[in-house]
Amino acid sequence: MKPESLQRESPEGKKREPSSRQRMRLSLIILSCILYPVTFAYVSCPLITEAASQGILTAGLIIFGLVFLTSLVLGRFWCAYFCPVGGLQEACNRVLRWPLRTTRADWLKYLVFLGIFGSIAYAIWSAGGLKTVDLLYRTQNGISILAAGGIVLFLGPVMITLLFALILGKRGFCHTFCPIAVMLMIGRKIRNLAGWPALHLKAEKERCNNCNACSKECPMSLDVHAMVKEEKMENAECILCASCADTCPKGAITYGIGKT
Template identity: 35%
Template sequence: MRQKVRKCLLLISFLLFPITIWYFSPYLIINAAMEHIINGSFIVFCLMLVLSMFFGRAWCGYFCPAGGLQECAMRVNDNPAKQKNRDKIKYVIWTVWIIAVISSFICGKNDVRINPFYMTDHGISVSGITNYVVYYAVIMLLVIPSIIHGRRAACHYICWMAPFMVIGSTVGRWLHLPQLHVEAETENCVKCGLCNKACSMGLDVREMVQANSISKNTECIQCGACVDGCPKKALKYKWTWKR
C-alpha cells in the first residue's frame, strides 16, 4: 500500500511539473543572483538542505517530479544503472554550478530582495509555447539517461539537487539528529535478493544489509521499497541512530 501511495505522489508531482519546473531551475537561480534576487529555486534548494537533516533524501523517493518521470521510464529499462565513479559526476556539476551562483551574486547589482515567483506567470512556470521548448528539453535530459542506463540514472549521474540532500543528511547524521533512514537487522536476512529487485535506485541492498551499511549510503532515497519488499522484515524505517 505504501508503495502505491508513493508512486501516486510521484506521478502527481510529475503531472504538476509544468507548473513547478522553474522552482527547481539551476539556471534561474543564477539569473536571479545577477539581480540580487532570492528566487523560488533558491528557497526550494535551501529547504531541501535543511529538511534533509531530518528526512534524508525522502524528497527524491516520494515527491520529486524527475523521480516520477524516471520511475515511469523503468517500464522501458528496469536494469540497475552502473554507479561507482559515475555517481560522482553530479558532484562535479553541482560544484561548478554553485561557484557560478555565488559568483553571480557577488557580481550582481541592486539591493537584495526576495521574489519567489521570479520569471513565472503568476506562479506558473510553463505558460507559453517557448517555455514548452525548455520544458521538453529538460524532460529529455532526465528521461534519456534512464532509458539508456537504467533505474533513475539521472538521479545518479546529473541531478543538481541531490548534493543538497546528501550534505544535509550527512550533517544531520553527524549531529545525531532524528532522521528518517533505513536500518538493517542482519540476523533476519536470508539473502533472497528481493530487496535488490525492489530498490528504485538499483542499489545492492543485499550487500549493504550484510555489511550493515545501508543507513550510511548517500544514494538511498528512503523510498522504503526494500522495506516493503523484504519477506523477513530485515529492513525497517528508523528515526533514531544506533549508538
C-alpha cells in the same frame, strides 16, 4: 487489478501488491511529475541563477534551501516522494524496466554541483546580494510553462533526463548528473557527523533468508541484501524510499526516525 508495472514479485515468484506506503509514494512522485509543466520554474537551476544575477530571490532558491534543511533529518526523502524529475524517471522505469547499467560516471554529479552552486553563489555576489523577492519569477500567474520561453525551458531538462534514463537505465540522471543529490548528500553527512535522530534504515541480518527481493526492488539499484548482511544501511545513494523495508518478507529491514 493493479497494472502489471505496479506489482512486484515475491521470493517465490508470485506477484505481490505494493504496500500502501509504496502506493502513496508512487502516487505522490508521479503526481509531482505530472505537475512538472506547472512547477519547473521553481526547481530550475538556470532560472535561479539568472534571477540571482539580477539580485532577485526566487521561490526556487527558497525551495532549495528548505529541501537542504529537510535533508538534515529526512536525508534524501525529497528524491523518493516529491521530486518531479525523480517521478519522471520512475515513470520511465515502469515502462522500460531497464536496470541501471553503470555507476562509473557517478562522479560527474559532483562537478555539476560545483558548477551550478558555484554559478549561483557568483551570481549573487556579482549582483551585490539579493535585493528583491520575486517568488513567481518567469511564470505566468505562477504557471511555469505559460511564461515566455516556457516550453523550451521545460523541454530541455525533460530531454536530458530521458536521455540519461535511456542510456544509463533506472534513475540514471539521479546517479550521474543531479546537483541536488549532492546537496542532499552533504545535508545527510552533516547529520551523520552530528548524530541527531533522523530517518534511517536498520537491519537484522539473522532474519534475512537471502531472497534478494530488497535489492531487486530498490529504485536506486543498491545491493540492499549485502547492506543487510553487513548491517550497514547508511548509503549516500539511498533515497530512504522504504521500498526495501516494505518488500522484505522476513521483516529484516525497519524504517523509522531515531538515532543510528
